[in-house]
Amino acid sequence: MLRRRSLLKLLRERRSIRVFKRSRMPDEVARLIVEAGVRAPSYSYLQEYSMIMVGEDLRKEIAKLCENQDELIMNAAAIFLICADLNRPARMLSLLGHPNVLRTNKHPVESIFAVFDAGLVTAFMIIAAEIMGYGSAILDYPIVYPSEFARLFQLPPGVTPLVLLCVGERGEAPPLRPRLPIDLVFFKNSYREAGADDLKKYLRKMEEAMKKEDYVRKYVGLDMEYLDYLKLKTTLDDELKKLYDAVEKFLKENLMKF
Numbered sequence: 001m002l003r004r005r006s007l008l009k010l011l012r013e014r015r016s017i018r019v020f021k022r023s024r025m026p027d028e029v030a031r032l033i034v035e036a037g038v039r040a041p042s043y044s045y046l047q048e049y050s051m052i053m054v055g056e057d058l059r060k061e062i063a064k065l066c067e068n069q070d071e072l073i074m075n076a077a078a079i080f081l082i083c084a085d086l087n088r089p090a091r092m093l094s095l096l097g098h099p100n101v102l103r104t105n106k107h108p109v110e111s112i113f114a115v116f117d118a119g120l121v122t123a124f125m126i127i128a129a130e131i132m133g134y135g136s137a138i139l140d141y142p143i144v145y146p147s148e149f150a151r152l153f154q155l156p157p158g159v160t161p162l163v164l165l166c167v168g169e170r171g172e173a174p175p176l177r178p179r180l181p182i183d184l185v186f187f188k189n190s191y192r193e194a195g196a197d198d199l200k201k202y203l204r205k206m207e208e209a210m211k212k213e214d215y216v217r218k219y220v221g222l223d224m225e226y227l228d229y230l231k232l233k234t235t236l237d238d239e240l241k242k243l244y245d246a247v248e249k250f251l252k253e254n255l256m257k258f
Contacts, residue, residue, distance in 0.1 A: 010130055015176055017135030018072055018219050020168030025077035029132065033078075033167070036128035040120035041151065043113035046089040049121050052153055054079040054164075062164070065148055066141045068221055077168040081142060081149070082122050084114035084209045084255060087158030105257045112256065118162050129167045139164040144243065146250040176208045178202070203227060
């Protein structure tokens with residue numbers, strides 16, 4: 001019972017760490033984290049994901065793609081590129097000698113589950129790292145710049161870079177960041193539309209929490225409120241449209257129709 005409570009406490013108090021003390025993770029420890037990750041549930045046991053540990057010689061290269069994250073990238077004890085991988089499952093299924101769905105241009109279920117599998121393995125790796133005393137943060141730059149990451153890591157068609165999982169020794173102790181109230185994300189029997197007042201209340205709570213932490217200035221280097229930063233990130237201007245068009249093209253060619 002005490003062990004179960006300790007794990008629940010770890011999960012409930014988990015937070016992203018974006019400031020690491022400079023260190024490097026022994027290969028055997030990294031392997032333990034990966035071994036824990038692969039025990040995550042998997043669609044049809046195909047494990048439609050791959051993980052690539054970033055070597056020292058590539059850190060400067062990926063830092064160029066991860067704006068304003070140089071210190072995090074260089075200080076992390078270990079960095080893993082998490083990919084949705086339909087290339088290996090397609091090759092495995094081909095060995096069975098049937099017209100498998102991954103050799104067609106339509107495999108929406110498998111594409112979604114590849115991303116889902118990758119998310120599950122990432123979560124298991126985060127938990128394993130936490131148990132071993134490490135903090136972690138997820139960076140979304142691989143899916144934002146998939147072509148660049150694919151070239152850098154020599155990814156074949158069917159392998160889609162999703163996130164960087166950065167693990168390291170904690171160099172900060174940030175507060176717990178806000179989360180939506182449980183009754184806005186957890187329902188019984190049917191979906192319940194969130195009321196505008198409930199959503200506005202949460203946005204205010206998020207704004208207050210991030211302002212108290214000085215989140216945007218500390219981690220992004222911008223002098224603005226968090227909700228203004230959120231609007232900046234999600235405004236569909238010409239630049240973002242061009243970027244997302246490139247992402248959509250990559251996904252169609254590597255996740256949906258490779």
